[in-house]
Structure formats: C-alpha cells, structure tokens
Amino acid sequence: MSDAPRATGARTAHQRATHRPTTHHPKGLLLSFVCFGVFMVYLDATIVNVALPEIQRDLDADLTGLQWVVDAYALAFACLLLTSGTVGDIIGRKRLFLGGLVGFTLSSVLCALAASTETLLLGRALQGVCGSIMIPVSLALVSATYTEPAARAKAIGIWAGIGGLALSAGPLVGGVLVDTVGWQSIFWVNVPIGVLATAVLARLLTENRGPRARRLDLVGQLLFVVAIASLAYALIEGNSEGWASAPIVGAFAASGAALVAFVVWELRQTEPMLPLKLFRKPVVAVAGVVNFLSLFGLFAAIFLLTLHLQSVQGLSSIETGLRFLALTVPIMIASFAASVVAARTGPRAPIVGGSLLSAAGLYGLTVLDADSGFGAYWWALALLGVGVSFTGAPATVALLGAVPPEQAGTASGISNTFRQVGAVFGVALAGALLLRHLRDALPGALAGVPMPQDARDRAYTLLSDGDLSRTDALPPALRQPVLDAVGPVFVDGMHLVMQVAAAGTLVGGLCALLLLGRGAGRVAADAPAASEVAEPTGATTGHAR
Numbered sequence: 001m002s003d004a005p006r007a008t009g010a011r012t013a014h015q016r017a018t019h020r021p022t023t024h025h026p027k028g029l030l031l032s033f034v035c036f037g038v039f040m041v042y043l044d045a046t047i048v049n050v051a052l053p054e055i056q057r058d059l060d061a062d063l064t065g066l067q068w069v070v071d072a073y074a075l076a077f078a079c080l081l082l083t084s085g086t087v088g089d090i091i092g093r094k095r096l097f098l099g100g101l102v103g104f105t106l107s108s109v110l111c112a113l114a115a116s117t118e119t120l121l122l123g124r125a126l127q128g129v130c131g132s133i134m135i136p137v138s139l140a141l142v143s144a145t146y147t148e149p150a151a152r153a154k155a156i157g158i159w160a161g162i163g164g165l166a167l168s169a170g171p172l173v174g175g176v177l178v179d180t181v182g183w184q185s186i187f188w189v190n191v192p193i194g195v196l197a198t199a200v201l202a203r204l205l206t207e208n209r210g211p212r213a214r215r216l217d218l219v220g221q222l223l224f225v226v227a228i229a230s231l232a233y234a235l236i237e238g239n240s241e242g243w244a245s246a247p248i249v250g251a252f253a254a255s256g257a258a259l260v261a262f263v264v265w266e267l268r269q270t271e272p273m274l275p276l277k278l279f280r281k282p283v284v285a286v287a288g289v290v291n292f293l294s295l296f297g298l299f300a301a302i303f304l305l306t307l308h309l310q311s312v313q314g315l316s317s318i319e320t321g322l323r324f325l326a327l328t329v330p331i332m333i334a335s336f337a338a339s340v341v342a343a344r345t346g347p348r349a350p351i352v353g354g355s356l357l358s359a360a361g362l363y364g365l366t367v368l369d370a371d372s373g374f375g376a377y378w379w380a381l382a383l384l385g386v387g388v389s390f391t392g393a394p395a396t397v398a399l400l401g402a403v404p405p406e407q408a409g410t411a412s413g414i415s416n417t418f419r420q421v422g423a424v425f426g427v428a429l430a431g432a433l434l435l436r437h438l439r440d441a442l443p444g445a446l447a448g449v450p451m452p453q454d455a456r457d458r459a460y461t462l463l464s465d466g467d468l469s470r471t472d473a474l475p476p477a478l479r480q481p482v483l484d485a486v487g488p489v490f491v492d493g494m495h496l497v498m499q500v501a502a503a504g505t506l507v508g509g510l511c512a513l514l515l516l517g518r519g520a521g522r523v524a525a526d527a528p529a530a531s532e533v534a535e536p537t538g539a540t541t542g543h544a545r
Contacts, residue, residue, distance in 0.1 A: 030204045031155055031158065031159070033200045033201050034138050036197040040193055041134050042162075042166035043173065043190075044108075044170075045073065047170040049170070050178060050310075054317065064435070065121075067236045067303075067427050067431040069120060070427045071424050073125070073127055074427070075128065075424050076128025078417055078421045079221075081135070081417050084132050086273075088140060090214075093140055097141060097201070100131070100134040103133075104130035107127045108123070108191060109187070109188075109191060112187035123187075142155050167328065167331070167332075168325075168328035168329060168331060171302075171325075173186075173321070174321060175316070175318040179317045223258050223261050231425075238432055282515040283399065284411070285515070286398070286511050287395040290395045290509075291419045294388050294391040295392075295418075295426060299427050300427065302327075303426070303427045304498075308490065311469060312370055312491065326378040326379075326382050338390045341390075342397040342398070347516065348516040351391050354391035354392075355512065357383050361384030362384060362502035364384075370491050391505075391509075399411040430501075433496055434494060434497055442463060442464060445485045468487075468490065
C-alpha cells in the first residue's frame with residue numbers, strides 16, 4: 001500500500017513537470033507578440049522625427065505641416081488614452097487590442113502611400129487613435145495573463161522595457177531607414193510586424209474584460225478632445241492664419257469654453273473619465289505639472305534639433321540618429337535608476353534634481369551655432385535625458401504613493417496623459433515661437449545678401465514658412481549665401497524655444513520643492529511597485545486594471 005501513494009505522487013510530479021512548459025510557453029509567446037505591438041506604437045512616437053526634412057522636401061510641407069506630422073499622432077494618442085482602457089473592459093480586451101493592431105497596421109500603410117501632407121496627417125491621426133487603444137489594453141492583457149505578483153511585475157517590466165527600447169531606438173532606426181530606403185520605409189516596417197502579431201495573437205489571446213466595467217464618459221471625452229485639439233490648432237496655425245484672425249481667436253475661445261465645461265462636467269460625474277478630485281492632493285497636481293513640463297521641453301528639443309541638424313547643417317538622417325543616442329541612451333538607463341531612487345528617498349529630491357538637470361541641458365543647447373560640431377552639445381543632450389528620467393519616473397512613484405492601490409492604474413493614466421499633452425504642446429509652441437522669430441528676423445538677414453530686390457522678395461516668400469530646403473528654388477549662385485544668412489536666424493529662434501522650455505522645467509522643479517513634503521508620495525507597503533505600473537519616459541501606459 002505504501003507504494004501506491006509514491007506512484008501517485010510520482011505521476012503527479014511528472015504531470016506537473018510536463019504541464020509547466022505548456023503553461024509558461026504560451027504566456028511567454030503571448031507577451032512577446034503583445035510587445036511587438038507595443039514596440040510599433042512607441043517606435044512611431046520618435047522614428048518620424050529624423051524623417052521630417054525628407055518629408056518636407058518630398059511633400060513640399062512647411063514648418064506648420066511638420067508640426068502636424070508629429071502632433072497629429074500625439075494629439076490623438078493623448079486625447080483618447082483615458083477612455084481606451086474603459087472601452088476594453090466593456091467590449092473585451094482581445095477584441096479591442098486586435099482591432100487597434102489591425103488599424104495601426106493599415107494606417108501605417110496609408111502613411112507610407114501618402115502623396116500629400118493631408119493624407120499623411122490623416123494616417124498619423126489614425127495611428128494615434130489605434131496606439132491609444134493598444135497601449136493601455138496591452139498592459140491590461142499582460143496583467144490579466146500573469147496573475148502572480150512577482151511574475152506580473154517581471155512581465156510588466158519587460159513590457160515597459162520594450163517601450164523604452166523602441167523610444168530610444170526610433171531616431172537611429174529611422175535614420176538608417178530614411179537614408180537607405182526612403183522616408184516611407186519608417187511606416188512600411190510596421191506592416192510585417194503588425195500582420196505577424198495579429199495572426200499569432202488571434203490564436204493565443206483569450207477574451208477577457210475588467211471585473212467591473214466602468215461607464216463610458218462620452219461627454220467628458222468629447223469636451224477633452226475639443227479643449228486640447230482647439231488649443232493645439234490655435235498654437236500651430238496662429239502664424240499662418242494670423243493671431244487676431246477669426247479662426248484662431250475662435251479656436252482659443254472654443255478651447256477655453258470646452259475646458260471649463262469639461263471641469264464642471266467631470267466634477268458632477270460619479271465615474272468621470274478624469275477624476276479631478278484626485279488633484280486636491282498636492283502630489284497629484286505636482287506630478288501632472290512636472291510630467292507636462294518635462295515632456296514639453298523634451299519634444300520641443302527633439303523637433304527643432306532634428307530640423308537644425310539636417311536643414312541647417314546638412315547632416316544625413318543616419319548622422320542625426322547617431323547624435324540623438326546622446327539623449328536616448330541616458331533616458332533608457334536613467335529611467336530605471338530614477339524609479340529605485342524615488343522609491344527609497346521619496347520623489348521630491350529626484351524631481352527637483354531632474355528639473356535642474358533638464359533645465360541645464362535645454363539651456364546648454366543654446367550654445368549651438370549654425371556650424372557647431374557634436375562635441376559642443378552632446379553633454380547637453382545627456383543632461384536632458386537624465387533630467388527627464390529623474391522627473392518622470394519619480395512623478396509616477398509619487399502618484400502611486402498618493403492614491404489607494406485600487407486607483408494606481410487611474411493615477412498612471414492621468415500622469416501619462418499629462419505627458420502626452422506636454423509633448424503635443426512642446427512641438428506646437430516650439431514651432432510657433434520659431435516661425436514668429438523667423439518671419440520677424442528674415443528681412444534683416446536677407447538684406448545682408450547681395451542680390452536684386454525681386455530675388456530677395458522671392459527668398460522671403462520661399463523661406464518664411466520655415467522650409468529651408470526651398471533655397472533650391474533660388475538661382476544656384478544665391479542658394480548658399482541665402483542659407484548662410486538664414487541659418488543663424490533659425491538657430492536664434494531655436495535658442496529662444498530652449499530658454500522657454502528650460503524655464504518651464506524649473507517651474508516644475510520649484511512646484512515639487514514647495515508643495516511636496518520630504519516623504520510625500522513615497523509608495524506604501526501595500527501599493528503596487530513602480531514596475532507594476534511602469535512607463536517608458538515620454539510614453540503612455542494608461543489604465544492597468
């Protein structure tokens with residue numbers, strides 16, 4: 001009789017041993033292909049920047065058009081992020097994620113085939129919509145797949161690491177693709193990834209929903225879109241339409257009215273899209289401000305520096321991508337260190353220190369001249385990368401410590417919405433300030449170039465929209481002299497933007513210094529670890545229920 005239990009125990013052990021691979025292998029495969037989708041979404045947040053000059057030349061886009069190429073994606077992403085997780089809970093996460101994946105793939109095809117700026121902008125906006133679906137729903141899928149806390153934290157750490165890797169790799173990958181194949185390739189590369197991930201995940205994923213589906217706040221969502229989109233339109237189109245023109249004044253008014261209506265509506269809802277009552281806590285408000293201002297400066301710098309390196313200095317896309325490694329590699333490394341430091345010391349010191357480093361990096365970029373070499377500014381990019389990481393990650397830790405554990409996903413969604421909105425307005429205001437400066441200073445710069453008045457007028461018409469590549473339309477003998485005269489004007493405008501962005505990051509640091517207590521926002525023992533609501537710097541996670 002004593003042998004029977006041993007045999008049964010042996011069979012049980014054998015069954016467990018043979019069962020493990022069938023349990024863990026699909027989970028690992030599922031995580032891998034979910035991360036393929038995450039990689040695409042985050043890659044397209046930064047890969048497009050190094051392609052902007054080529055897009056400008058090929059589609060005859062002005063500076064305003066380039067702003068929209070970046071912001072159409074970020075705007076759709078930011079505006080719809082908070083609702084996507086709720087939609088997934090209602091209709092099913094598998095269905096919504098696969099729909100977002102297919103939509104992202106098809107919209108990438110639309111971008112690659114675009115023969116006009118308008119078509120490209122439509123494709124970019126659709127990419128942003130689908131990306132806003134995929135990111136929060138993918139995090140919820142990973143959380144539902146890995147139920148053990150340790151395994152879940154590890155899986156989400158991988159998820160966040162893939163996002164950070166994509167963001168960091170974007171400029172270099174984009175540079176290689178643009179120089180070797182063409183700007184369309186940065187979108188074509190999504191197609192095989194999307195098709196493969198869709199085919200595999202359609203078989204691996206099982207449908208699941210949240211334990212309690214929240215009610216959709218459609219009115220709040222609409223008001224939020226109107227408020228943010230109207231303000232972005234006014235900032236981007238103000239120089240073209242005229243700041244006192246009816247469309248721009250109307251856009252500012254619509255944004256203000258929608259924002260007031262949004263606040264009133266959200267305060268009256270039992271299940272608001274954006275729970276504004278959380279902002280009564282100083283930690284939540286400070287984290288929002290810090291996230292907004294840090295990403296504002298980061299994306300303003302990336303947008304303008306890309307144009308400077310390629311349009312003014314004439315560097316290739318690959319050369320530009322290599323130089324951006326001085327920014328992206330420190331971001332990738334410092335984000336992990338910042339989370340650890342903030343969890344141990346509280347977020348105030350890292351946020352204040354990160355804000356100072358970011359401001360130093362942004363202000364350091366004002367040393368750039370039209371012909372400055374990489375040695376003159378690599379250190380400024382590195383400071384900016386470390387600084388952004390030491391503001392963003394600790395802000396997340398602060399939020400996790402300030403809200404109950406069951407609201408951690410909501411807090412993360414709020415934090416990252418502020419990040420994306422900061423990115424939108426960083427590009428919008430950077431372009432507005434640069435274009436205003438360019439138009440004011442261009443006549444004086446061109447006056448110093450010996451040429452007939454009609455040629456000078458033509459040069460102003462060609463270049464006043466910020467497209468320096470249009471010097472190709474001038475007589476050959478005038479092209480280089482005009483570019484030599486206009487390049488410093490472009491750089492001076494960039495300096496102005498960097499100064500404004502640096503001041504903004506200092507304001508964020510000052511808010512943290514004055515409003516956060518020494519231990520404010522430190523994560524409690526029963527709160528999720530930072531890695532469980534992880535976020536790549538500059539990226540968005542959304543709700544993890």
